[in-house]
Amino acid sequence: MKTLENQTILYDEDCPLCQAYTSAFVKTGMLDKNGRKPYCNIGETEQEFIDTERAANEIALVDYQAKTVLYGIESLLKIIGNSFPWIEKIGHLAPVNYFLKKTYSFISYNRKVIMPSVVRENQTVKCEPTFNHSYRITYLILAVLVTTLVLFECSKLLPQLPESSIWREFSLAVGQIGFQSLFLIRSDRKKLLTYLGNMMTVSLFGSLLLLPIIIASKFTTLSGNLILIWFGITVMLMLKEHFRRITLLKLPVYLTPTWVLYRIIALFIILNF
Template sequence: MKTLTNQTLLYDDACPLCSVYTSGFIKTGMLDAGGRKPYAQLTDDEIIYVDVQRAANEIALIDRQNKTVLYGIDSLLKVIGNSFPFVARVGNFKPIYYLLAKLYSFISYNRKVIIPNKKSDAALHCMPDFKYSYRIAYIVFATLFIAIILFNYSILIGTLPHGNFGRELALATGQIIFQGLLLLNRDKQTALNYFGNLITVSLVGSLLLLPMLLMSHFFEIHQLLILGWFGLTAAIMFAEHYRRIILLSLPHYLCYTWVAYRVIALALILNL
């Protein structure tokens, strides 16, 4: 790899994904040994020329020699493009650049609901701005994905009445409405933060169901295994939901209503 020297990425050290890919740049030689450092370790000198809030939203690449800064997709294209010029040329093509920038923002503005972490006591905390549009887009995208997976998995469960995509979409959407009724006394941002975490838990569950779905195309799987895997997935989801409730400092009864909704939904499905 061709090393990009005298450049430092300011990464969110509370974001596992950010830590992994910036570490990868160092290990592969795309950046030198000083090629990354936690956002929280910004120096007073760097704060003069770094847009601190923008750097929390979009990963910043500091030119240590010229004291200039690139942000977001521009910083990533420079790092990757230094080793792979073709990537930089394609990435900077306006339609592609626009899509990459939107995808980057979609992930960045939702990263704290995708992988939440405890509130930091650091003076500089890498917390992205709250963007309603990106949060709602994430919830809609995840809900559609969840409905697709649940619909296909429900076909494997012979004891369930034959359903359709609409039913699974209604169930995935219904959990947000059901839990949302318990947050009417909270502000919109708190509610949407919870909904983002709620839908991420369901998204994790859907991803856990994928291996069984894929295997079902090649093997005949016993109903006990299908049901057992679904039950194990539900247990993992409950544990993850409980963990997130603690991180968000929300009332624990949301965990019990989370279970109650699923029990009610199952009862309705079986009696349709």
């Protein structure tokens, strides 16, 4: 790999994804050994020419000699393009660049609900993205659609349940959002949408765990006991992850019991109506 020298990328040290790909840039030689730095370690001198708010939203690539900064997808294209110029050229094509920027922003603005981190109240410099309602709502919609499709396919594997439909699974996913919102109705919108984002990430996590057995069922016949065990383990892991997240974010503990209660109520309705 061709090393992009004298360039430093500022990353969110609390974001596992940010840590992974910035570390990969250094390990593969795309950046030198001093090519990455935690955002929270920037000093006052750096803040004079770095847009700190933008850098919290879009990962920044800093040239300390020229005192210039690239942000977001442009910084990533600069690093990758130094070793693979053709990727940078494709990435700068208008339609491709637009798509990359939107995708990057979607992930960046939602990264704290995709992979939450400990709330550090005493930290003065925080790499926390600006709360964006549009991207959060979009994330919730996408999570609902993915969850709906996976649960619809999964329901076909459970003969104990009445025949399902896309609309039933969609209603259950949306209903979970509405039900849990009731218990945070007095909270501000940011707190509510932060929780709902994390809750739907748990649903996506469960969907990913169910995918292997759904795919396997397309090629072979699976025993009912195996499917039930797999489904049960998935539910337990989701429960554990939900509790971990509300503890991490210092949200009310009762949100986990109510999350379980909704699923019990939904199962009762499915079996009896």
